[in-house]
Amino acid sequence: MKSMTYIEAMNEALAEEMERDPSVFIIGEDVDVDGGVWKETQGLAERFGLERVIGTPISESAFTGLAAGAAMCGLRPVLEFMYMDFVDVAMDQLCNQIAKLPLMSGGKVKMPITIRMCGTGTGTREAAQHSQSLEAWFAHIPGFKVVMPATAKDAKGLLKSAIRDDSPVVFIENRNIYYKKELVPEGEFTVPIGEAEVVQAGSDVTVVTVGYSRSKVIAAIEKIGDACSVELIDAKTVDPLDMKTFLDSLAKTGRILIVQEAHTECGIGSEIVRRVVAEGFDLLDCPPVVIGSKNCPTPFSPVLEDAVIPSINEIMGKIMLLKQYKI
Amino acid sequence: MKSMTYIEAMNEALAEEMERDPSVFIIGEDVDVDGGVWKETQGLAERFGLERVIGTPISESAFTGLAAGAAMCGLRPVLEFMYMDFVDVAMDQLCNQIAKLPLMSGGKVKMPITIRMCGTGTGTREAAQHSQSLEAWFAHIPGFKVVMPATAKDAKGLLKSAIRDDSPVVFIENRNIYYKKELVPEGEFTVPIGEAEVVQAGSDVTVVTVGYSRSKVIAAIEKIGDACSVELIDAKTVDPLDMKTFLDSLAKTGRILIVQEAHTECGIGSEIVRRVVAEGFDLLDCPPVVIGSKNCPTPFSPVLEDAVIPSINEIMGKIMLLKQYKI
Amino acid sequence: MRVKNKIKETGTAEAVSSIYKRMLTIRRFEERVKQLYRGGEIYGAIHLYIGQEAIAVGVCDALEDSDFVFSTHRGHGHYLAKTGDVSGAMAELMGRATGCSKGHGGSMHMFDPLKGFMGGNGIVGGGIPLALGAAFAAKYKGTNAVSVSFFGEGASNQGTFHESLNLAALKKLPLIAVCENNRYAATTPVKASTADEDMAKRAAGYNVQALTVDGNDVEDVSQAIHKALSHVRAGKGPFLLDCKTYRVEPHCGIIADTRPDEELAIWRTPEKDPLNRLQSQHPDLLTDKQVAHLELEVNRELDQAVDFARQSPYPRVEQFTEEFIR
Amino acid sequence: MRVKNKIKETGTAEAVSSIYKRMLTIRRFEERVKQLYRGGEIYGAIHLYIGQEAIAVGVCDALEDSDFVFSTHRGHGHYLAKTGDVSGAMAELMGRATGCSKGHGGSMHMFDPLKGFMGGNGIVGGGIPLALGAAFAAKYKGTNAVSVSFFGEGASNQGTFHESLNLAALKKLPLIAVCENNRYAATTPVKASTADEDMAKRAAGYNVQALTVDGNDVEDVSQAIHKALSHVRAGKGPFLLDCKTYRVEPHCGIIADTRPDEELAIWRTPEKDPLNRLQSQHPDLLTDKQVAHLELEVNRELDQAVDFARQSPYPRVEQFTEEFIR
């Protein structure tokens, strides 16, 4: 194991994959000269040349389409949005083109693209247009896989899997964990898409985390201490969902909480609830609960932002509520 | 009551609202000269002038923003997308601007815009880029109201309510019912946003329909006949949801099916399930079920399209399954 | 069945007759489609290419199989001109498993990547960035391929047009942007959609070279595309062709045509018609008798294509489910 | 508190000193913001306007309260120039209830619609279509108002730029597009983002008139905006100003500046600095002593604004919940 940040882990994944496969290239704003505004591509232009590390103008539709067209011709682009919120300007290329062309062509066209959503997150007072976690949009549109690594290890392993996957993979990062050092296995490894991880076994309540919320839930569990035995599952991939892992846990606990940073309505949590009740109704001792951001655009002022995004207190409260729920 | 089509009913609503309020104007592709490709604005340019019925180039981002800017200055635009699928090219103006500016301005800016999603629907062999029902995207983003009228009467009444509303309202139409004659009350009336309708009372199973699926469910109920007493509820508004009406019905039946045209994953159905289990867990005799389009882009060939969109048979099957479900 | 879709020599009798035949194939194909659509054998959204044949054929004749074409909602002509695959197109329109997209795509989504046909597009302006991507791939791999993006004058008002031309120019990509200015976008006339319809002026904003072309004259198209190709293949960056033409048919199935008769009449004359035009330019190389013979040949090929499509099976739901539903 | 943000006369001592003072207010405001950001009292994403003061002040000086301004992520200068509201801006940056957006918006989302300031924007290119809408509303209502859209050279590569200019030209809307070409978009130099950085050439593609402006010379900006205004107010359609300037600060809080020192040095000279420039153009009307006096005045006003913001309450969660959470 070695100690590195989420950003460094992804950077290493990119370098390894570019080394391994000359069809892999990187495209996005500012990725070339200075290694990206998050330092996510640092050193790659020097190492692999400006032919493979392509800085672009602020033209997300065009460069997303560029990646798509290149993928149709056999390349493996890694495409970057500087913040996930900016995907709104390129939704057509993503959802009408990238997601649909493989089917519409009768399978004649492949779309091996990794779409990195950099800088996703809340809590840094960047206001409504820089605070969205839009995984549910992509889970709603058939054609994508959607992953949300919450650790440096998963960031590296899932990024490598995404790059090797023949489907378009939406890869959602979180800016709050970019620069924290963590332990990552040395050398070559991948983390499979489609598998959740039981981070901590427990018997009272199952908590499924989506992306960054893992950190908040771990903090909540620490505070709760012995008062509740939580089985913590990091979903990691939100499309397709690893229902088996969720249901196996539910069979033990009978109680499930899903925590996401995104707005609750029509989010991944709602989808997990739909499937949990459809596939595990008899396992439930109480209603599944979802915690997400409240139903308003994210306000700037810290007092307001803290009130609308999931908090450790809210998570603790709901965990205890679930534990104590009597049918 | 008079007999008119969904298109005629909306046309009448537009004319009445333009007559009533000079700040109402219409903007969209082809809406001016020939009355729109669906004939939805027929006669309006002649009657109200080309200053108030604005045809545009194929520049959805710019004319959506135009409507938004005009609304910020006190006008009440009715904005048209020729097909709902084309919103992808204007998602930023819709979701980052229109939905968020009222909050980000501390309430200083209002966005009284009606966003008509014309020509939504499946079943007409228009393939993957002309077959999407994207209400869940807008329900996921705070700041919109979202309505989906399924009858000519509701089309008229909800369109008038939408135009008068100070929030942006996403108004989703369905092309399959555009030209069918139905009875509509004469003269001035509105249908309130946020209220579902119990279309038919019943005691065995609650079926909630989202938009056009109402027609399919009615056909299924007719076929089922006496075999099951269905309480049919047309959600009409999908954001905010009229949970009270759903839960009141569930209290009678204990069983609930939700039918939507959209893809199932992270759709309105999933959201309704989340809330039904959260707010009415004890009322449930069996797991809530959602029927939506299968998890692939909509294929062109009729045999394939029919296999992936909700069918009357599938609806019948699920209704009977719910009725017979033993805990 | 595939018909021959490319010749090497030009100006010879064989070349003229081959070009003529390919334009005729598109014309008659589209007329059949219209009939079959009315008869209920073809469905969905159908946009006919009638009247614009010179552009598709003139451009594609100059391309290799290894060059890429990205098409639009009005793509039958582009598909036929690039691939020559009449049967695959017809079967696709009838939703059959033998269709060029296995019946999954339909009229707006025909594909034949092996022949460099990278798909139609149901989203106006949606294909331009994709074409940019193929141009990028060609440069990345160091092949000599070019990427051609067809789009209408209506599409030139989408943001993707602007972004893609700028990016192509910056990165000196081998992109040829072919604007088919047929004077209408659905019911909207060009003067109501495009503040200045001279695309060369738009191209100049990105330092992109451009030529204005008579889109009803296949020889003019041909000259222009060859100029564009030598520019682009020399690594000098993108090129734009602004082809002036006219949409003689209504926009598509569902929309009535309310354009003034006088206007339509101008564009329905033999002088404007790209087929007559070519023949009149080469009366010696292409006699009436030869034309009559080509008519017979094309009709026979289309009969075969329609039969092929009709006899083809629909896609199998189980197989589709297995392969595409997650 | 609001500082005076408009004068009628030009070329007089009062006018020059007023313009100077407004530029100085922006400069010193931004310097305070930098300090307060480092000190943790201001947070979020902060993009400073230092070095571009001549553009905001030159443009806004020519506008009425009833004219509209749509700004960008780099909007403090525009806000101050249009509204004069130093306290509301400072309180907003500190997330207070007294902020111009009640603390809901922050640096990129300042609003004062009553003064015609229609908001910043966190999405590059996002504000241009909105500005088009205000121009439309002005024409619709028959007022004589104009709508000004500020944007960077980076934003000129977004599709919205293209679509909005075309639409404004078609509908002859009173839109003034002000491009602030500060030669960088984050770390990307203009030559890597914009195939031809002459915006007038882009404008020509839509038959839109344009002027190239020295964005560091407030008098040049002023002349240009007055020309634009008379064109636009006469109903002749949109106008574009291409203001050449330089971003002397790093892009924003989080991003290190790796530009070559020699390049930065060129733009940090007194000749380039818009404040020095104005004074050197009018040494008689604006003496060093007067400048020193203005410094004092501006600093006092900023002290007050900082105090005001610090003493202001945060927004109340209950009230916010009531009003905004559905």
Ligand SMILES: Cc1ncc(C[n+]2csc(CCOP(=O)(O)OP(=O)(O)O)c2C)c(N)n1
């Ligand atoms: C983004 C988008 N907006 C609108 C449409 C509907 N539509 C289909 S074709 C068309 C007209 C296109 O005009 P043009 O680009 O000139 O091509 P033409 O039809 O003339 O060949 C329109 C408006 C669409 N398919 N996609």
Ligand SMILES: Cc1ncc(C[n+]2csc(CCOP(=O)(O)OP(=O)(O)O)c2C)c(N)n1
């Ligand atoms: C759609 C979108 N893409 C990217 C960004 C990130 N971003 C913010 S400012 C900026 C640079 C903008 O450059 P320019 O338009 O020249 O304005 P400047 O910062 O130079 O004032 C970028 C890339 C964004 N906010 N929105």
Ligand SMILES: [Mg+2]
């Ligand atoms: Mg056209």
Ligand SMILES: [Mg+2]
């Ligand atoms: Mg800039």
